[in-house]
Amino acid sequence: MTSAPSRKNDPQAVRSRLLDCAARLIVDHGLSTLRLESVAREAGVSKGGLLHHYPGKEALISGLFDQVVEWFDCQVDAVLEADEASPARFSRAYLRVIASIDMTVPEEKRLAVLILMLSSDPQCSAQWSNWVEGRLRRHNLTDANPLARTLRLAADGLWLSDLGSGPDSQPAARREVLRFLEGLNAAHATDTNPDVRGR
Incomplete structure (x- = not known):
C-alpha cells in the first residue's frame, strides 16, 4: 500500500x-x-x-538572492544567444533584460524590486557585485569601454526608478529609453568600425 x-x-x-x-x-x-x-x-x-x-534569516535571504540572480543570469544568456554583435555585448543584454521587465506583471515587478531591496543588504550586494564582475571578466574584450559602462548604469537607473514606481517605470517609457540607448550603441559601433567609416 x-x-x-x-x-x-x-x-x-x-x-x-x-x-x-x-x-x-x-x-x-x-x-x-x-x-x-x-x-x-x-x-x-x-x-x-x-x-x-x-x-536563519541570512540563509533565507541568501537563498532568495541566489534564486533571483540565477533567473537574471538565464535572461541575460537568452539575450546574448540572440545577439551576435560584439560591441558592449553583455552590457547591451543587461540593459535589454532590465528594460523589458514589465512592472504591470506581478512576477516581473517582484523580481525587479526584490533585487534592489536585497542589494541594500551587504552580503547580497557583495554577491551581486561578484556576479557582475564575473560577467565583465568573461566579456572583457567587448565590454571594457565607456559605452558599455554607460549602458549598465542606465539599466541600473531603470531599476532604481522601479523601486519608487516612478513615471519612468511605465513600459512605454522603458521602450523609449531602450531605443535611445541602442541608437547610441549603433552610432558608437559605426564610429569605431573602420569598414563602416570608409564607406
Missing part, C-alpha cells in the same frame, strides 16, 4: 514555497521587516520546518 507523499517529503517544493513567500513579504513590507515566523506562517510550515531548510 502506498500513500501520497506529504508536503514535507518534497523538500524542493517546500524551499520554493518559502522563497516565494519571503519574496512577497519583502516586496510588500520591506526587507527590514522580514520575520521568519511570518514567512513560515505564509508558507504553511512550522518555524522549525523553515529552519530545517534555512537555518
